[in-house]
Amino acid sequence: QLQLQESGPGLVKPSETLSLTCTVSGGSISSSSYYWGWIRQPPGKGLEWIGSIYYSGSTYYNPSLKSRVTISVDTSKNQFSLKLSSVTAADTAVYYCARQGIIAARPEFFDYWGQGTLVTVSS
């Protein structure tokens, strides 16, 4: 059974960089059939896609966050990571990692999700 687990600091200071890692177990991150994505959810609000990465390093980013986001992959550790720079209180959210299925060479749907981790931006 595929499992994803987010890890990283739960508290980040304003203007600093948020860093999270997603560890994949029960399957290979190097599968040609999937992208791996980050999604966030501010408290009491809806889901927002942040970006997705293929095992080769190919990425898609949300245009509204692109200038602050870097997603990377480490196939040797079966992990992928998120960095979000210059954070503000508006970046406070539960951050999820998820596997994203590919259709016609494009990342489409999320079929496995991590449990999510709350990151609070506060001094």
Added chain:
Amino acid sequence: SYELTQPPSVSVSPGQTARITCSGDALPKQYAYWYQQKPGQAPVLVIYKDSERPSGIPERFSGSSSGTTVTLTISGVQAEDEADYYCQSADSSGTVFGGGTKLTVL
């Protein structure tokens, strides 16, 4: 980037049929997906490729598409179906979620 629009809330009585819509100009050209999210839990995929149901999802969940609107239908709603539901789609520039619909079972 484009938008997906959902009603904020839908209410139904147990045993009735709930219909949740999602509208977007690009939907005629792209697949839609639906997720169920209960409080404190990660979302769960309940419909993919407009109308396909993943294994383990009850048959009472179904999806349909017509023009710029896709619809999630829950037949014979049960109390356990009370949750937030999100539609999602994707194009060459990335992935978009609808704003979510809170389904209340009266």
